[in-house]
Amino acid sequence: MRSARSDANMASSEKSTKERLLSTLDDLEVLSREMIEMLALSRSQKPPQSGEDNQVLELLVQRDGEFQALMQQAVEQGRQQQEMLRLEKELEKRDSDIQQLQKQLKEAEHILATAVYQAKEKLKSIEKARKGSISSEEIIKYAHRISASNAVCAPLNWVPGDPRRPYPTDLEMRSGMLGQMNNPSNNGNVNGHLPGDALAAGRLPDILTSQYLWQSTDVSMGMLPPHHGNEFGPGHNKENEDDVEAMSTDTSSSSSDSD
């Protein structure tokens, strides 16, 4: 405690222990020199100045006492310094440990984050694949449908002039349900032959009796379209029907052009 207070004092007076020790040593040196001089004088001269040498002696003793105290203090301070150094070393070691741990934690976090992200991506793609999964049988059936009717691949013997097309031709459009809707003379025979056209195109029977009608009346019996509640506008969503019938005979003339 005393050393702590003297440390505080030391701090306030800004004199280090070393300085004080040295100054005390100086004092001791001076005093002892005086003492020796007085003794030397008292040898040669009879009348002793007793008061002075007592003073000097007292001062000497006091200074010696101070010196001893300061030495103690110095030793104490030395020990504390050692302790401080030890603690500092330990602190450094702990610091580096913590930093190492921090680095490892950060790395672990990074790795885990990557793993989690990739796992999420995988899950997303699994979900996507699952959503889009279709039975192979259905796909094969559909592939057969669109290929057999030459809808996606031209027939091998196709030459320019062949009326077959990868889209419904005039004829097919008119003989479909939309085409028949505005034809009041038709007695409900949706897939019937139109007399005039049947003569014009010898292929008509083939198209209409093809197993895969593009109107799909047979296949789609259970299928309903999504509801739309007339949001397109006031009753305008059926205007296309008129057009199919009214469409002029703009024949797919590219077949007769140079192809």
Added chain:
Amino acid sequence: METDEQARNRFQSELEFVQCLANPNYLNFLAQRGYLRDKVFVNYLKYLLYWKEPEYAKFLKYPHSLHTLELLQYEHFRKELVNAQCTKFIDEQQLLHWQHYSRKRTRLQQALAEQQQPQLQPPHGNAASK
């Protein structure tokens, strides 16, 4: 609101209509009569996009119509369809694409036939010229 029968008829007519869109001449017809400029019609085209779902797409006999439907969502495309040259070009490209697979198949068959030729006649002068 809508009876089952009405819904089925609507399904049928929408199925037919969406496939008609594969016909470039029909597209030109629609464009020239201004239907493609009508906002209501454009909304209807957007509604028709449900045919892209697998459970509806399986009824389409002419898959080209889906591509045309997607293109029709863009105003620029709708504007261009007024030109007969544009639709003629589309028609030609469509036909050429349609013939692509059969051409590829005939080429493959020819290549296969050529491969088998040298095997049948090994010590022939022509083999060296190849």
